[in-house]
Amino acid sequence: KQEVTQIPAALSVPEGENLVLNCSFTDSAIYNLQWFRQDPGKGLTSLLLIQSSQREQTSGRLNASLDKSSGRSTLYIAASQPGDSATYLCAVKRTGTASKLTFGTGTRLQVTL
Amino acid sequence: EAQVTQNPRYLITVTGKKLTVTCSQNMNHEYMSWYRQDPGLGLRQIYYSMNVEVTDKGDVPEGYKVSRKEKRNFPLILESPSPNQTSLYFCASSSLAPTTDTQYFGPGTRLTVL
Numbered sequence: 640k641q642e643v644t645q646i647p648a649a650l651s652v653p654e655g656e657n658l659v660l661n662c663s664f665t666d667s668a669i670y671n672l673q674w675f676r677q678d679p680g681k682g683l684t685s686l687l688l689i690q691s692s693q694r695e696q697t698s699g700r701l702n703a704s705l706d707k708s709s710g711r712s713t714l715y716i717a718a719s720q721p722g723d724s725a726t727y728l729c730a731v732k733r734t735g736t737a738s739k740l741t742f743g744t745g746t747r748l749q750v751t752l
Numbered sequence: 753e754a755q756v757t758q759n760p761r762y763l764i765t766v767t768g769k770k771l772t773v774t775c776s777q778n779m780n781h782e783y784m785s786w787y788r789q790d791p792g793l794g795l796r797q798i799y800y801s802m803n804v805e806v807t808d809k810g811d812v813p814e815g816y817k818v819s820r821k822e823k824r825n826f827p828l829i830l831e832s833p834s835p836n837q838t839s840l841y842f843c844a845s846s847s848l849a850p851t852t853d854t855q856y857f858g859p860g861t862r863l864t865v866l
Contacts, residue, residue, distance in 0.1 A: 643794075673855065682756075682842060683857040728795070732853070739785070739810065740855060744794040 641666045643731055645743035652719055653751050660714040660746045662729035667707050670732040673740065674703050674714050677726045686727075687714070691734070719750045754779045756858035758843050764864045765833055773828045773861050775843030781856075782848045784826035785810070786818065788839040789860075795842065801826055802848070833865040 642665045652658050662672070671690045675683040687696045687703040689712070695704040702715040712729055726747045730740035756777045765771055777784065785800040787810075797810030801820040815837055817829040826845075830837060843858040 671853070675857075680860075682859040683844075685854050685856065688854050730795075730855075739797050739800060740795075742787075742795040744792065 641669075641731060641733060641741045643729060643741050643743040645727075645729060645746050647746060648744070649747040649749075651749045651751060654719060654721060656719050656750075657715070657717050658719055658748070660716070660727050660729075660748070662712040662714070662743055664710045664712075664731050664741075666733070667710050668734045669707065670734045672703075672705055672712050673730050673732070674701075674712075675728040675730065677728060677745070679725075683728065716748075719748075721750050721752060724749050754856070756843055756845055756856050758841075758858040758861050760861060761859065762862050764866065766866050767834055768832050771830050771833060771863075773830075773841060773843075773863070775826045775828065775858060776824050777826075777843075777845040777856070778824065779845060779847075779856065780823065781845035782823070783853075784820065784843065784845045785855075786816070786826070786828050787842045787844065788812065789842060790839050798828070798841075833863075835865050837863065838865045839863060 644663045673688045674686045677683050689696045689705045700717040705712045726745040728745045730742045759774045782803050786798040787795040789795045796812050798816050799818040801807045841861045844855045846853045846855045
């Protein structure tokens with residue numbers, strides 16, 4: 640059974656810092672991995688989708704990497720801003736199944752002024 | 753605007769009173785799914801649908817029903833709600849085409865069962 644872990648559970652950084660969020664998964668037979676952002680009381684917004692054949696994806700100040708063999712992904716946020724404060728979730732889609740996603744429990748990020 | 757909508761956004765009800773949470777998407781997606789989110793447990797899949805009239809159980813289907821009579825709609829039905837179904841519910845949809853299967857989520861429905 641796939642298990643997804645995100646460490647740390649919470650993180651507070653001053654504005655302007657670069658930071659890395661971690662995601663690990665137990666079964667390397669994944670189809671893709673997706674990073675989401677969730678604001679309090681809101682739904683999930685997709686940030687980046689990495690296919691199993693890819694090593695990284697970039698969007699603006701965000702860069703996500705994937706190392707399938709070691710069961711790890713990282714989300715790098717450059718020059719953090721207070722508006723980046725949210726919970727970040729990673730989710731993996733298993734190979735050969737329907738589009739079910741297995742989620743981690745998230746990292747709650749606070750960027751302070 | 754491409755979106756997934758859910759109604760109601762907030763609902764307080766009592767044990768045993770049947771309720772339906774609606775979900776609709778305007779992206780012509782084949783795949784739709786329901787998740788619940790609970791503190792410390794993350795998001796867990798309840799049911800999913802690959803297309804019209806095709807539904808299947810997720811990880812936590814007990815106490816829930818779904819139907820998919822139209823491609824755009826995927827309602828979640830609680831025939832006899834119980835307090836342990838108090839949760840935040842999300843509907844999601846995606847294309848099944850490879851490399852374009854980003855999942856889009858609705859805004860969530862916060863359900864309280866007394």
